[in-house]
Amino acid sequence: MAKIAIFDYGAGNLFSLKSALERNGAESVDIIYDLKELPKYDGLVLPGVGNFDPAIRSIESSAKHLNKAIEGGMPVMGICLGMEMLFDRSEEGKLEGLKILDGDVVMLPKGKVKIPHMGWNNLEIKGESKFLKGVKDDSWVYFVHSYRTVPKQRKIVVATSNYGVSVPAVIEKDNLIGVQFHPEKSGDVGSTMIKNFIEICDSEST
């Protein structure tokens, strides 16, 4: 049974996310403020609320524990900002990203589409994915964001969504998962993904 940690940048509401993890089969869900506690858990969620620089500032002092956990195979899911932070840099902030994934984070095309991209949009599934097991191509998921990632390694993008530009929607590299939308707000489709993530955590914990 998976014990999951959610890292808190101090930026707001984590209650819906915590409830969603609990509803979908996590044994326990704790909110943590320091990544040195990671060895106690089977999986980590980096949530999607807040702004880039303050979030980086809250995490950078303990980031080495994150690197170590990922190298050790711990499943990590970054949601929205939580995924964007994993890259080299973002147009939203001045600070450097966590540099766990190669690539940049850029703003959605201004003028072409309404920003933020807020609402239900379709997924185009591109590749094999443990996280998307049982999720059909064209499924609807709920987005709220103004930036998109541009990963150097295109093969880690396992699903995209079209919003004036192709937006990487799901990134998967071994046990590291990044999602641009909010699975905790994406109805049954989102629940399936959260269950998959918990299953990945379960299999790592045994």
Added chain:
Amino acid sequence: MMLAKRIIPCLDVDNGRVVKGVHFVEVKDAGDAVELAKKYSEQGADELVFLDITASQQGRDIMKGVVRNVASVIDIPFTVGGGIKKLEDARDILLSGADKVSINTAAVKNPELITRLMEIFGKQCVVVAIDAKRNYEVGKGKTIFKDRDGKKYWFEVRIYGGKEGTGIDAIKWAKEVESRGAGELLLTSIDADGTENGYDIELTKAICKSVRVPVIASGGCGKASHMLDVFEKADVDAALAASIFHYEKSTVDKVKKYLKRSGIRIRL
């Protein structure tokens, strides 16, 4: 690349119970807020809106508990409005698990609040609700409309649940709240609300043409074809309804299937 049009059941909440009024006045009990929220979410609602119509402090504390309970059982976004006067009220609601807050009277009384909320929580969290009603006393600086008989009127913003006029032109107000940082508008026609005769197409079209942020049409929905009508005639992003769902006249699922068959981009 287009987003799905959203179908949003609205729950007016009084001390934790859902009620539905006609013309903002007479109220009937329609069930437990958390149970209804769960039911609508399971039927495929794209989002929910809760309007707290209790005025007392005690009622607002109950609402915080309702928000928490709703957030723990549903997996779609939801907005909470009613009784939010200041920043702390909005923060309480958002930290209890709501995705967005909707402000109405407070936005008129203190427009700075819109900007403050946008700066702290992001514009995606800030919904400004506009309650508008036809006013036939035509004055200067108003956006004038004419009915079939040539009688002139304008749309006035009303506050305190529609009870008090403001003298503010709704079209101008929509533009102003957008420039102050509103991420979405919840537009209710007081003339249409509770009639079940259909949305106020004229008002909705006029507002949609004036702003770029998403607009939710509200007031007057009595059947699914009213939603089709507002989606076809105005550039709204979402249609909100209450009584059509509360009294089991129809279900979210049935309404959405009908709209999809009619060619609207719908999440099913």
